[in-house]
Amino acid sequence: MSQSRRFNHKKAEFTFAQLFEDMHNRIDLRNRISNTLMAISLYEVRSKSQNIPKYIEDGQSLSEGSLETLGYLVEKCKETNHLYFKKVFTDLLTEKGSSSILDARAQTKYEKYREGFQILQKLLADIKAEKGMNKETQTKVKEFLMALDREIEVAYEMEDSLYFGYFRRIPLTT
Amino acid sequence: MDISGESPSRPDDLITYRVEAFFRILRDVREEVGKSKIRGPAEGKFKTLISDITTSLEAELKDIISEISEISDQNIRIHRSGTIHRIFEDFHYVVSSIIRQSQQIPVELYYFIDDMLFQLKEVPEIHYVLICGPDLSTTNFSDGLVSLFRTFPETRNKIYSIQRYLWEVSIPPFLLTNPMDWPMIIHEMGHIMEKQFFKVVDEYYTPEEADIKYNYAIEFQADYIATCLMGPVFAVRVLINYFTKEIRISHTHPAWKERLDAIEEHLKKNNLSFEEYKTMSKNLPPESPRIRRDNIEHLSDIFKKTYNHIKDAIYKTSSADEAKALKKLKRFAPYTDNIRVLLNVAEKGKKHILSLASNSEKREQLEREFNYLLSDAIRMSYLKNFFAPVFRIS
Numbered sequence: 001m002s003q004s005r006r007f008n009h010k011k012a013e014f015t016f017a018q019l020f021e022d023m024h025n026r027i028d029l030r031n032r033i034s035n036t037l038m039a040i041s042l043y044e045v046r047s048k049s050q051n052i053p054k055y056i057e058d059g060q061s062l063s064e065g066s067l068e069t070l071g072y073l074v075e076k077c078k079e080t081n082h083l084y085f086k087k088v089f090t091d092l093l094t095e096k097g098s099s100s101i102l103d104a105r106a107q108t109k110y111e112k113y114r115e116g117f118q119i120l121q122k123l124l125a126d127i128k129a130e131k132g133m134n135k136e137t138q139t140k141v142k143e144f145l146m147a148l149d150r151e152i153e154v155a156y157e158m159e160d161s162l163y164f165g166y167f168r169r170i171p172l173t174t
Numbered sequence: 175m176d177i178s179g180e181s182p183s184r185p186d187d188l189i190t191y192r193v194e195a196f197f198r199i200l201r202d203v204r205e206e207v208g209k210s211k212i213r214g215p216a217e218g219k220f221k222t223l224i225s226d227i228t229t230s231l232e233a234e235l236k237d238i239i240s241e242i243s244e245i246s247d248q249n250i251r252i253h254r255s256g257t258i259h260r261i262f263e264d265f266h267y268v269v270s271s272i273i274r275q276s277q278q279i280p281v282e283l284y285y286f287i288d289d290m291l292f293q294l295k296e297v298p299e300i301h302y303v304l305i306c307g308p309d310l311s312t313t314n315f316s317d318g319l320v321s322l323f324r325t326f327p328e329t330r331n332k333i334y335s336i337q338r339y340l341w342e343v344s345i346p347p348f349l350l351t352n353p354m355d356w357p358m359i360i361h362e363m364g365h366i367m368e369k370q371f372f373k374v375v376d377e378y379y380t381p382e383e384a385d386i387k388y389n390y391a392i393e394f395q396a397d398y399i400a401t402c403l404m405g406p407v408f409a410v411r412v413l414i415n416y417f418t419k420e421i422r423i424s425h426t427h428p429a430w431k432e433r434l435d436a437i438e439e440h441l442k443k444n445n446l447s448f449e450e451y452k453t454m455s456k457n458l459p460p461e462s463p464r465i466r467r468d469n470i471e472h473l474s475d476i477f478k479k480t481y482n483h484i485k486d487a488i489y490k491t492s493s494a495d496e497a498k499a500l501k502k503l504k505r506f507a508p509y510t511d512n513i514r515v516l517l518n519v520a521e522k523g524k525k526h527i528l529s530l531a532s533n534s535e536k537r538e539q540l541e542r543e544f545n546y547l548l549s550d551a552i553r554m555s556y557l558k559n560f561f562a563p564v565f566r567i568s
Contacts, residue, residue, distance in 0.1 A: 016344040017311035020268075024321035027264060031324035034257040041245045049241050054327045083385075146253060167271055167307060 014159075016166060023163045025084040026156055032062040033149045036120070040138060043127050056124055063121040067114065073101060074110045089113070091155055116144035189255045190243050196235060199262045203269050204228040210273045214284045216301040216340060223337045224269060227319065230329040238326070261322055268318065272342065275305035278350065282549040285556035286356050287363065289513050290403060292559075293487035297367055300341065307344030312362045314369070315340040341366050353548040354520050357404040358411050364399030367483070368392060374479045378472035386464050390428045391476055394467070397433055398477050401440040405489035407518045409437045409448045416458065429461035436467065440477075444488060491515050503527070506544075508551035510558055516551055 014022070036059035042049050069085040071077035073093065080086055091097075092113075093106040100106065120141050126133060207224045211217070238258065245251050283304060291300060303315070316337050323330040343362050349355045368375060375395055379388040400408045416430045427433065434455065438448045467473065495515050502509040503523030509516050524544050531537035 015309040015311035016307045017313035020313045020318055020342075023264070024318040027261065028321035028324055031257065031261070031321075034254060034325055037250050037253060038241065038245075041247055041250045042241060045244050045246055047241065047244050049237065049244070051237065051241065051327055058324065142247070142250065146249065149253070164267060167275060 014162065019159070019163045019166060022159060026088075026152065026159075029062075029084060029088060030149055030152060032058045033145050033152075035059065036062055036124075037142060037145055039127065040123065040133070040142060044133065044138065056128060059120065059124045063117040063124065066117045067121070070110060070114055070117075074107075088152060088155075092151055096155065112144075113148070116141070116148070120144070189251050190239060193235075193239050193242060193255050193258055196258060196262050197232060199266055200228045200232055200235070203266055206273065207269060212273065212276050212303060213279050213281055214276070214303060215288065216303050219301045219337055219340060220272070220303060223316070223319075223333075223340060226336050227323075227329060227333065230332055231323075231326055234326045234328050257325060261325060264322060265319075268315070268322075272303055272305055272315075275307060275344075276303055278306040278347070279304045279345070280350060280549060282353070282552045282556075283345075283350065283356060283359075286353070286513060286552050287359065289552075289556050289559065290360060290363070290487075293403075294367075294484060295486045296483050297371060300363070300366055300370065301337070301339060302341035302343055302366065304343050304345055306347055306350060309344060309346055310349065310358060310362060312341055312343045312365050315342045339366075339370050341370075352545055353552060354407070354517060354524070354545075355411050355415075357400060357408040357517060358415070360400040360404050360408065361396045364396035365392060367399065368395060368480075372480060372483050374476050374483075377479070378476060387470050390463075390465065390467075391470050391473060393427050394433070394436055394470070394473055395476055395480055397437055398440055398480060399484060401437050402444065402481070402484055402488050404514060405444075405491065405518050406441055406446050406448055407514075407520070409434070409441060410450055410521065412437065413450055413454055417454075428467065429463040431455070431458045431461060432463060432467045434458070444490075446489070489514055489518075491518065499523075503547070506547060508547060508554055510551055510555040513552055513555050516548065516555065520548055 035055040039052060039055035039059050042052050042055070065080075065082040065085050066089070068077070069080045069082050069089050072080045073086065073089055090101070093101050093109055094103075119137060123133065123137055123141055204225060207221055212220055242251055242254050245254070287302075287304075291297060316333055316339060319333050320330055323333070343359065343366075345359065349358060375388060375391045379391055397408075397412070413434060416434075434451060438451055441448050491512075491514075495512065496519050499509040499511070499515045500519040500523055503516075503519065504526045506527060509519075524541070527540055527544055528537055531540050
């Protein structure tokens with residue numbers, strides 16, 4: 001199903017504040033993904049950048065938060081307080097509510113995300129412990145994170161357009 | 175983006191070259207903000223925040239570019255460059271939106287809000303910017319910036335120390351032109367007071383534990399604050415808005431009938447009446463809210479605790495004050511003793527004035543002029559109070 005058909009216009013009755021917060025939560029999440037990629041890539045070239053520990057921290061919170069959220073959504077593990085993660089993974093697993101989280105397709109996606117974040121978690125722990133990196137694992141994690149970022153971008157392109165065009169929607173005054 | 179000079183021929187150089195052009199965006203933002211006039215008391219805070227952030231970003235961008243040039247994987251370089259571009263695009267957009275959309279706000283609206291906040295002795299200064307938008311809603315600009323700049327760790331760490339709260343209140347144009355609707359904005363100020371100072375709802379509910387109860391509780395609380403501070407005029411405007419839908423309100427709010435029932439109860443407790451509701455409430459259709467008001471078990475405690483923060487400024491009036499204000503308005507003269515009394519009698523005054531119009535054209539003109547009269551009265555009232563100590567000295 002195309003993205004535009006999946007977009008629920010009824011739900012699109014956002015206020016400015018809701019769109020502003022939603023947009024910035026999404027940028028924050030995508031920034032975490034970008035910082036995680038930087039952590040791996042800078043470590044790979046043995047960079048002296050002082051930002052590496054912060055990027056690793058972002059990667060760790062990204063993987064922990066995502067695994068906790070996925071566990072809650074699919075395995076009914078303990079409730080998560082990562083509200084925005086919950087929204088995004090629900091939307092990605094169910095294609096924004098157009099299918100059930102119990103569907104085979106959602107289960108396959110869940111397995112893919114879980115595996116990706118578990119490998120990431122291990123990789124970051126190895127980087128932190130100065131254990132070095134396996135080239136294959138490193139490539140796999142990078143591909144996983146870039147694909148996830150792209151999935152998020154595609155899933156919310158309508159919301160992004162709404163946000164950037166919001167002030168064009170001001171009604172006429174009387 | 176305009177890149178002067180010779181274009182680089184290798185893809186790696188091009189990426190670095192484009193990222194370097196972001197310095198110009200930062201300079202443009204700083205210049206645009208420096209030249210602009212933002213109405214309201216938070217202009218200085220807004221300009222300082224943007225100036226400090228752009229300075230910090232400029233310094234940090236050098237490190238970011240150096241990091242990008244170190245990376246061997248071209249795909250990651252492209253990804254990082256795209257991320258930085260997206261951040262700067264949004265930063266420019268949010269800043270420009272505030273500059274552009276704040277120009278349409280009448281200065282009298284700031285006077286109205288400041289006069290209201292001045293009565294609240296328990297509430298410290300609130301820094302806010304009003305912008306013209308499609309709906310009535312509020313957000314903390316500083317929170318948005320913190321989310322935006324995760325890839326700039328040094329800048330991100332500074333934002334809250336420069337300005338922890340800078341509220342951005344979106345106000346629809348219809349509401350801007352009619353001062354009788356301005357009390358609706360006090361509902362938004364109620365949200366701001368709760369989130370920045372009171373934190374009463376947080377004692378009972380958290381978004382993590384009970385999302386819907388928390389959301390409804392803060393809406394009922396904001397109605398309570400606006401009703402207590404503004405009196406019946408707030409209730410009437412909410413009721414009218416239910417029927418006209420002129421002001422878009424988020425679907426996250428509780429059912430209209432429950433909101434209006436609660437507002438009526440608050441007015442009764444303050445010995446104020448809501449006559450309009452007695453007849454118009456019959457026209458409200460039944461709704462099925464996600465949860466009913468009775469299910470928010472701590473609501474009365476929330477109201478009690480909120481009352482302690484706003485008790486100095488509860489709306490009280492005498493029939494003599496109201497009669498004096500109404501008499502002035504009926505003569506099309508400004509009443510400048512008390513803005514809240516003015517707005518509470520404005521509907522009656524307007525009805526009287528419009529009844530004098532001989533045709534629809536005159537009626538429309540009178541209605542517009544009556545709105546100007548209210549704006550003028552608000553400005554004069556504010557200035558009279560503001561300069562009162564000066565007059566006494568002289």
